[in-house]
Structure formats: structure tokens, C-alpha cells
Amino acid sequence: MGSTRDKIITASNELFRRYGYNGTSLAQISEASGATTGSIYHFFPGGKVDLGVAVVNTTGSIYRELFEAIAGAAENPVNGVYDVFVGAAATLEETDFIDPCPIGTIAREVANVSDPLRRAAADAMNSWIDAVTAHLTAAGVDDDAARALGELSVSAIEGGFVLARSRRDASVLVRSGEQVTKLIRDAVDAAPLTQRSGT
Amino acid sequence: MGSTRDKIITASNELFRRYGYNGTSLAQISEASGATTGSIYHFFPGGKVDLGVAVVNTTGSIYRELFEAIAGAAENPVNGVYDVFVGAAATLEETDFIDPCPIGTIAREVANVSDPLRRAAADAMNSWIDAVTAHLTAAGVDDDAARALGELSVSAIEGGFVLARSRRDASVLVRSGEQVTKLIRDAVDAAPLTQRSGT
DNA sequence: TGAGCATTAGAGTGATCGTTCTAGCCGCGA
DNA sequence: TCGCGGCTAGAACGATCACTCTAATGCTCA
Structure with missing residues (x-):
């Protein structure tokens, strides 16, 4: 179910990433998704804004799950966020x-x-920050410090995208990931031993 | 001289910041600047792209000078970058x-x-990173470390703008500034004493 | 004063924008 | 088989887009 709707969202996502929101027309979305104007307005009665909100919500959830998968697979809590930076650079x-x-x-x-x-954008980014915060508090970091590191991580990645795409060189994301990881290591090291989990 | 040209650039700058590049029309720029279409194309024969490049170059220089002014006025080298984060949040x-x-x-x-x-965007942001790098190497930090901190600073500010505007809460910039400042303090403390300048 | 040129004026171009609307298609329950 | 509602099709709408073009203006310097 919702196959046409999904195709519209997927096509919009890709077009927004390439050309931006204002730089993408509904005609492009129609052509790329194979859905007609009628279908787009059937599923998104509010038009382009409705569609944009759906794209943001969908992508927000996917990236939150992606973070949790990558961070969960990391060999230790300190490297979880770093792996995300490296993965983003590779992508x-x-x-x-x-x-x-x-x-x-x-x-x-x-x-x-x-x-x-x-x-919608704020909700999506806040959910990522919540995920980073949970990841770090599980390693014993206190909540305020963990949240500040989560905010910095999301800011550095979003800002890193701007810098990397302008330069056409993604290595800045790896270097910023290293810097953020230093702070995370310090925070984890400062955590009371009794609250630490992981190896 | 160049008064009309300047007005066009200033108006475009403000409109781009508010509505984005694709979200701003030449008609809006014409009205806001008081310049006619003919004048815009006289000064920017390449049209909107030409104008965009001019806005990026102009703003890039201004912000580089602003960073140098703020960082130069800081009570010590460690706080220079932090003051920029705080100033950005206030603005x-x-x-x-x-x-x-x-x-x-x-x-x-x-x-x-x-x-x-x-x-043009890459050049502008690179010039800011150069300025931060120079600021930190003057405090004794070695070049690679200083540049990595410069890249993180610019990324965190640019990404912080996204987060802060979405939330309509600028405090994240202050918190990220604090985190970056920790790294800068560590780097300055690790610098050989003979190379340090400032108080 | 008058020639020459940078600048301004603004109507007009075809294309494309987001959106609306009506007609028709399709599968499913009775 | 019929009817109905979810979905699709795509033409049409007025507005607006970036851009072009021809004239006229105003400033400078001889």
C-alpha cells in the first residue's frame, strides 16, 4: 500500500537534495516519480509544503535509525559518532x-x-540529537554534556555538508569527526565508572 | 562610485538570507534596491548567477574582517572564536x-x-578558515591542528544556523561555541611555550 | 554648449511556476 | 452485473520567472 505515495516522496527527496526545495518543480517530481499532478495533490492536498513536510519527516526517521544502527555497531561508545562522520563523508x-x-x-x-x-525540520534534527544524547548517557556521560555534544555533532555534520560540497572534498567531515570525538572521549573518561556501560 | 551596484548587492544579500537564492526573484531585488532590471543587468551581465557570486564574494570578505576584528579584540587567544559564536547567536x-x-x-x-x-562559496569559507588558522597559529598551535579547528568552527557555525533557525532558539550556538573552545584551549595549552604570543 | 558614454527606464518575451478542475479508470462489495 | 470511492490523467489557469531589448536620460570633459 502507498506505493505511489512512496514513489513521490522518494523522488522528491532526491530532487530536493540535488536542486533544493525551491529549485525543484512539481513537474520534475511528477516526471521522476511517474505520478501525475492529480496523484500528487491527492496524497498531499496541501501541495508542495505538505510534500516537503512528508519528505522531512520520512528522512528524519530514516537518519535517526541509521545513526542508531551505526552507533550501535561501533566497537566502543566513543567511536559511534565518529563512524557517522566517516560514513557521511563516504556517502x-x-x-x-x-x-x-x-x-x-x-x-x-x-x-x-x-x-x-x-x-518539521526542527523535530527531525532534535530526534537525532536525542539519539546521540541517549548514546552518550548510556556510556555514563551526564545528560547536559551529552546533549551539548549531540548538538555539536549535528551542527558539525550539517555545516560540514556545506563546506564539503562547496569544496568537492569530503575529508573535512572526517577531520571534524576526529575533533568531536576528542570531546566525546574526554566526556566518557570523566564519567563515573559505576555508570559506564560497554567494553 | 558604484552606489547603485552596492544597493543591488545589499538588497540581494538581505533577500537571499530571508528567502534563499531560488526563493528570491529579480523583481524583488529590483523593488528592494530601487534599481531597475536594466541597471541590474548592466552591472551583472551574467544575470542572477553573476549577482549571486558578487553577494558571496562581498559577504565573504565582510565576515572575514568581522572575525578578525572580534578575535583581535578578545582578551585572550582562546576566547576569540567563542566570542564569534556568541556574537552570531546575538545577531x-x-x-x-x-x-x-x-x-x-x-x-x-x-x-x-x-x-x-x-x-565562490568555497573561496569565502576557506578564507574564514584561513583567518581562524592564522589566529590559532599565532597562539602557538601547529598548523594542521589549527586548520582542523578552523574547519570545525566554520562547520559548527553554519550548521548551528540551521539548527537555531529551525528551533527559533540561538542558544545552541553558545553551547557549541563552548565545546569548540574546550578543544581550542587544549590545543593552545599543548603549544610550546616559546611560540606562544598574547597574554 | 555639445558630443560621447555609462547608466537607467520599463515594456515585452516565451517559458515555467504551483495549483485547480473535470473526466475517466480501476478494483471491490453486493 | 452494477455502483461506488480511491486513485489517476492531464488540460487549463493566472501569476510570475529570468531575461532581452530599445529609448531615453544624465554626467563628464572638451
């Missing part, structure tokens, strides 16, 4: 520097114009 | 969360579409 190079994240682009374009889109 | 709140930086927005929108704009 960027493999896709010829297409934006890996439509949310940051949409947020910057329309944060002052569309409240629904702004809120 | 964001004073302007009702209008994007302080048109360059990040333009870069994300058109990095895969317009090479001149992509390169």
Missing part, C-alpha cells in the same frame, strides 16, 4: 557530492517562510 | 532568526547546479 563522495540531507537545505531555504516546514 | 535573535549568512544557503541550494557559485 558524499560516492554520490558525486549530492547533498546527503534534504532537511538542512529545506530548513535554510524556508525557515522564515513556512512554519510547518520549519517545525 | 540571530536580534534579527528574528533571519539567516545571518547567505553563503551557506546559496551553497546548499546550487552547489550541484552552478560551478561559479559553488567555487
Whole structure:
């Protein structure tokens, strides 16, 4: 079920990443998804904004799950976030520097114009920060410190995308990941031993 | 001289920050600047891209000088970058969360579409990183470490703008500034005493 | 004053924008 | 077989897009 709807969201996601939100037309989305204008407005009665919100919500959930999968597979809690930076850099190079994240682009374009889109973007990024915070508190870091590191991680990745795509060189993400990891290591080392988990 | 040209660039800068690059029309720029279409194409024969490049170059220089002014006025080398984060947060709140930086927005929108704009954005951000690097090496930090911290600073600020504007809460910039400052303090403390300058 | 040129004025171009609308298709329950 | 509602098809709408073009203006320097 929802196959046409899914195709519309998937096509929009890719187009937004490549051309931005305002830079993508519904005609492009129609052609790329194989859905007609009628279908798009059937599933997204609010038009382009409705569609944008759906893309942001969907991508937000996917990336949160991706973070949890990567961080969960890390050999130790300190390296979980670093692995995400490295993975993002690899993705960027493999896709010829297409934006890996439509949310940051949409947020910057329309944060002052569309409240629904702004809120959806905030919710998505907050959910990532929640995930990083949970990951670090599980390693014994206190909540405030963990959250500050989560915010820095998300900011550094989103900002790193801008820098990496402009330069057409993703290595900055790896270097920023190393810097953030230093802070995470210090925070984990400072945690009371009794609260630490993991190896 | 260049008064009309300047007005066009200033108006475009403000509109790009508020509505994005693709979200701003030449008609809006014409009205906001008081210049006619003819004048815009007289000064920017390449049209919107030409204008965008000029906005990026101009803003890039201004922000580089602003960083140097703020960092130079800091009471010690460690706090220079932190003061920039705090200043950015204050600006964001004073302007009702209008994007302080048109360059990040333009870069994300058109990095895969317009090479001149992509390169101009890269040049601007690289010049900021050069400035941070120079600031830190003057405090004795070795060049590679200083550059990595410069890259993280610019990424964290650009990414922080996305997060702060979506949340309509600029405090994340202050917290990220604190985290980055920890790394800078460690780097300065690790520098050989003979190379340190400042108090 | 008058020639020459940078600049401004603004109507007009075809293309494309997001959106609306009506007609028809399809599969399923009775 | 019929009817109905979810879904699709795609033409059409007015608005607006980036851009072009021809004239006219105003400033400078002789």
C-alpha cells in the first residue's frame, strides 16, 4: 500500500537534495516519480509544503535509525559518532557530492517562510540529537554534556555538508569527526565508572 | 562610485538570507534596491548567477574582517572564536532568526547546479578558515591542528544556523561555541611555550 | 554648449511556476 | 452485473520567472 505515495516522496527527496526545495518543480517530481499532478495533490492536498513536510519527516526517521544502527555497531561508545562522520563523508563522495540531507537545505531555504516546514525540520534534527544524547548517557556521560555534544555533532555534520560540497572534498567531515570525538572521549573518561556501560 | 551596484548587492544579500537564492526573484531585488532590471543587468551581465557570486564574494570578505576584528579584540587567544559564536547567536535573535549568512544557503541550494557559485562559496569559507588558522597559529598551535579547528568552527557555525533557525532558539550556538573552545584551549595549552604570543 | 558614454527606464518575451478542475479508470462489495 | 470511492490523467489557469531589448536620460570633459 502507498506505493505511489512512496514513489513521490522518494523522488522528491532526491530532487530536493540535488536542486533544493525551491529549485525543484512539481513537474520534475511528477516526471521522476511517474505520478501525475492529480496523484500528487491527492496524497498531499496541501501541495508542495505538505510534500516537503512528508519528505522531512520520512528522512528524519530514516537518519535517526541509521545513526542508531551505526552507533550501535561501533566497537566502543566513543567511536559511534565518529563512524557517522566517516560514513557521511563516504556517502558524499560516492554520490558525486549530492547533498546527503534534504532537511538542512529545506530548513535554510524556508525557515522564515513556512512554519510547518520549519517545525518539521526542527523535530527531525532534535530526534537525532536525542539519539546521540541517549548514546552518550548510556556510556555514563551526564545528560547536559551529552546533549551539548549531540548538538555539536549535528551542527558539525550539517555545516560540514556545506563546506564539503562547496569544496568537492569530503575529508573535512572526517577531520571534524576526529575533533568531536576528542570531546566525546574526554566526556566518557570523566564519567563515573559505576555508570559506564560497554567494553 | 558604484552606489547603485552596492544597493543591488545589499538588497540581494538581505533577500537571499530571508528567502534563499531560488526563493528570491529579480523583481524583488529590483523593488528592494530601487534599481531597475536594466541597471541590474548592466552591472551583472551574467544575470542572477553573476549577482549571486558578487553577494558571496562581498559577504565573504565582510565576515572575514568581522572575525578578525572580534578575535583581535578578545582578551585572550582562546576566547576569540567563542566570542564569534556568541556574537552570531546575538545577531540571530536580534534579527528574528533571519539567516545571518547567505553563503551557506546559496551553497546548499546550487552547489550541484552552478560551478561559479559553488567555487565562490568555497573561496569565502576557506578564507574564514584561513583567518581562524592564522589566529590559532599565532597562539602557538601547529598548523594542521589549527586548520582542523578552523574547519570545525566554520562547520559548527553554519550548521548551528540551521539548527537555531529551525528551533527559533540561538542558544545552541553558545553551547557549541563552548565545546569548540574546550578543544581550542587544549590545543593552545599543548603549544610550546616559546611560540606562544598574547597574554 | 555639445558630443560621447555609462547608466537607467520599463515594456515585452516565451517559458515555467504551483495549483485547480473535470473526466475517466480501476478494483471491490453486493 | 452494477455502483461506488480511491486513485489517476492531464488540460487549463493566472501569476510570475529570468531575461532581452530599445529609448531615453544624465554626467563628464572638451
